[in-house]
Structure formats: C-alpha cells, structure tokens
Amino acid sequence: MPICFAARKKRAVFALCLVFLCSFSACGLRKQNESQATWLTVGTADAGGSMYANGSELAAAITARDEGLRFNLKASTGSPENLRALLSGEVDLALITADIAAKAKEESGGEELRVIAAIYPSVSHWMALRESGITTVSELKGSALAIGPENSATEHASERVFEKLRFPETGNYYYAGIGHGAELVERGEVKAVHALAGVPTPGLKKLASTKDSVLLRYESAELDKILSGEAEYFPTVIPKGSYPGQEEDIPSFGVKCLLCVRADMDENLVYRLTKHVYESLPELVASNPSFAGAEDKSFYLEDLPLSLHPGALRYYQEQGLTEDKER
Template structure:
C-alpha cells in the first residue's frame, strides 16, 4: 500500500510540474499545428535516422505529437514542404539551389520562393561501395556495370546519373531504397552502389558486416571535371576511421544539408524548433553521429536558402551572423 501511494504521489507531482512548466511558457501557440511531420528519406540512409532524431527533439521539447514520413529524399521533401504536405523537410544544397531557380526535376518551372531554412545539419559526401571480389575500386570502372544510386529523387540518385554522363561512362543506373540496394549488392544483383549521405552511412556499415567491401569515390581528376558544374558542392575527405574497410582517407565532393520549412510557419514555432535543436544537440548525436556537425558555428554553411525569421531571431540572440545570401527579405 505504501509503495502504491508513493508511486501515485510521484505521478501527481510530475503531472503538476509538467502543467506548471506549460503554464509558465507564455509563447502564443494559437497558430501552431496540432501535429507535426518531418519528411526524411528511404530506409538505410542517414536522413531516415537523423530525421527521427529531429522529430524526437521537436516532439519532446515543444510537446507536439511529431512523426516522420519516409520519402525519396531531398527533391521530394522540397515538393512536399512547398505543397504543405509535411511541416519540415531535409535537403542538400544542390536540390535546394535548383528548386529556388525553377530547375528541380520533380517540379520543373516552379520557383520555390517560399522555402525557408531553419538550421544547417551536416555535410553529405558522395561515396560508393562494391564487393571486394568484384575488383571494382574506382568510379571509372562503373562503365558497362549496373549501379544502384538510391531513390531517384535523392541526392545520390540525382547527381550520380548526371555525373556518369558527364564523365562519359555507360552505366546501367538502378534506383530504389538504399538499404534494399546494398542487400542487392551483397547478393550479387548489383555491381556497386553509389550514393550521398552523412557519415557513417548505416547501409554501408551493414554491408561491411556481410561481405568484404571496398568503399571509394571520385578521383581527383574526376572531381576536377565536375566541380565547375556544381558550385554548391565542396571537396571533402572521408576519414579512414569512418568505415572498417577504409585503410586511408577517401577524397570526394560533398554538399551541406539543411532542415527547412516554408515562410508560413509561425515565427514563434520556427524560433522554438531552432532553439530546441541546438539546446538538445547531444540527443541528436545519440541518434546519429552526423549530428556532431549540427552546430551554431555551421549556420553560415547555408548561404543560399533564406533563413526563417524565427530562426534568425534565435541566431541573433546567440551572436551568430547570417550570410547575406541567407538573410530573408526585409531583415537586415
């Protein structure tokens, strides 16, 4: 009886504390949504895991029922946010650049003028994997091979196909969920998988556990051929310790990722989401290691997509300077 009474008293105390905390929060929530959805990507990719961490932080910190929606990745997330199908999306800078300029393949001609960044996430390097027994160790050896590049609307699916053409490679490109494609690679149904994702990529780590694997990317010469066509990309080095099969760093290209919404998100909600992400960054890191780069010092990595005014308010409170290219119109 005593234990039951103590447990009940504890539950009541916790409930009262929660009620008092909400009462003390004078933020006007009248225009906030009753539920919240984060658009991520296919299983096996970093977005699916990182996005779950974002949803968990938002749901816990803001007391909003929050869920994730699996998508084809950055390009589809841009379309879904622009059409008010999800509340927050994740994208790389390449698709964001194309969306702003009316060049997104999923919605050509539409200029996504309403998208607004909330925070910079992490950098996404382009990377590829093949089974050691295949003898494939470079992108140039994809000529005449069947290569999975993840979902068609994903960053890997979008850019690898273009780059194979630019490099003069005849590649049979297959699209599909990344986790499925690494399983197909292990079974010998694909010659290689080439994608773009935050480090470490869970699908590649799982592949290493199934069979001896080679992980590689673009050569220095190939990077030189492609770099002028992707001004929103940067050269990058995948550290050797990222994967067990890597004996030395891998040179490649990479793009930064951002979490974004549209201009109609209430200013107070955008502020609170941004604040919650940075105040709970350790929780994000526990979800996926790539969140180690979700830092205030990296806000300036986005100099392309205008930040939401609510996010700008939080960054100014933290003394963070917003790049001119990412400052929303009407704010100085």
C-alpha cells in the same frame, strides 16, 4: 491475531490503491501533455540512408529540451519528394539537400522555401564488394549499378558523376533506396551502390559488416570536374574507420543537408525550433559522426542557398551569429 491480520490487509489494499491512483494520474498527465503538444511532421528518407536516422535523432534532441514539441517522421525517397511534400503542406519541416533546394527556389512555389540551418553533410559513397577488385569509381563504367531512388538527390548526384566521368547515358542502372541497393550488391545483382548520405550510412555499414566491402575512390581530376558542375557541392573525405575494413580516408564530395520550412510557418514556432536545433548540435556532433562539423558556423549558417526564416534569423541575430537582414 485475526484483527491484526485484517488491519494489515486493509493497509495493503490501501497502498495498492494509491499505487494505481498515482500510476493512473501519471499516465493521465502524460496523455494530457501529449495532447497539448505541438505535433510536427518531418520529411526524411528511407531507413537505409542517414536522413531518416539523423532526422529521428534531431527530433528526439528537440523533444528532450521541449516536451511541448513532438514529431512524426515521414519516410520518403529523399529530398525532391520532401520538397514537394513541404510545399504542399503534407509535412511541416523537411530535410532537403542544398543542390535540390537551390534549383527549387527558381521554380514555381519555390519562393515559399525557407531554411532554419544546415544540419549535416551528405557525402557521395560508392561501395562494392572487395572481391570485385574495383578500387575507383571510373572502373564502374559499363557495370550494373544501384544509383538511388528515382528523382532523389542520390540519383541526381549519380547523373552528375556519369556526365563528368563520361559513363553511358543509359545502362544497367537500377533505381533503389540505399538499403535495397546494398542488398543488390550483396546478392551480386549490381557491381556497386551509390549513396549521397551522412557518414556512416546505415545501409552501407550493414553491407560492410556482412560482406568484405570497399569504398571506391574518385581521382583528383574527376572530383574537380564534378565540383565544377554543381555550385552546392564541396570537396570532402570519408574518414578512415567509418566502415568496417576501411583503412584510409576516401576523397569524395558532399552537399549540405538543410532543415527547411515554409515561409508561412509561425515565426515564434520557428524561433523556438531554431533555438533547440542550435543548442542540440554539440551533443549531436559528439554522439553521431554523421553530424561531424555541423556546429561550425561556416557550415550551418553561411553560404546557404535559401533565405533564413524570419524566426530563425531573429534567434541568430540575438545570439550575435549574423547581422544579415536578408539573403
């Protein structure tokens, strides 16, 4: 019996050693794979909006297809900050709304901007508490409002709305990220919060889940005025059911959110990224309403305000998606 017990003990110790060895080897392999991966930093926005969440989902979808590509997400105040970070080399890729990109290409350094694709639509939302009794954007005139981070695409859109709807040039307007702006509405410190973001927007969804809230409508004539002032804006709706308590479609306007790179990024790397982005779109559309319509060629590839990067153009041409040499 003692000999048998000792033998069993030796086998158990040996088996345990094998487990540790295998675990150590697997861990070492993972670390080796990570060390050999190409790491890229992506400029997104604050967690209360959709840009950070959508950037995270896109990065995860690419890495699932190609473990040699890994991503760090950089939070920011949004498109203008992402633009500056991209051109300075602080980030490798950036999510930038088409209106900001279109203006930037005419400025110093803007000639270095290139695009891989339009990824999802950012849509204008105004949300207030239902108890306010307000139902339209024009009724907000003279109210305290959260208009987005300073120098953000949301603030830019807020300014266009105020201009076309003849709001006071100065007023109780608060610079606030979407999540913080929603908290200000909940606390009664502002009447409404504005977001130019994907549908649904996390910060607004949280507000509507916490307090009975309502999305405000633009009148048809008001939308026409807003759209006439911005070539990159387009009419759209926020579909009913996007937020708790939303029982009808809400007419609004949107803008394409672009995945941008610098012109000097390696062509083969951009080709690789473009392939994975393109192949990921159907599953992103199926799993996240914010990407709705993004796999439609007319959205992700046509009427872009920037030239495609040569690596992206080469991939699309090989797929028979474009014959254009250059924009």
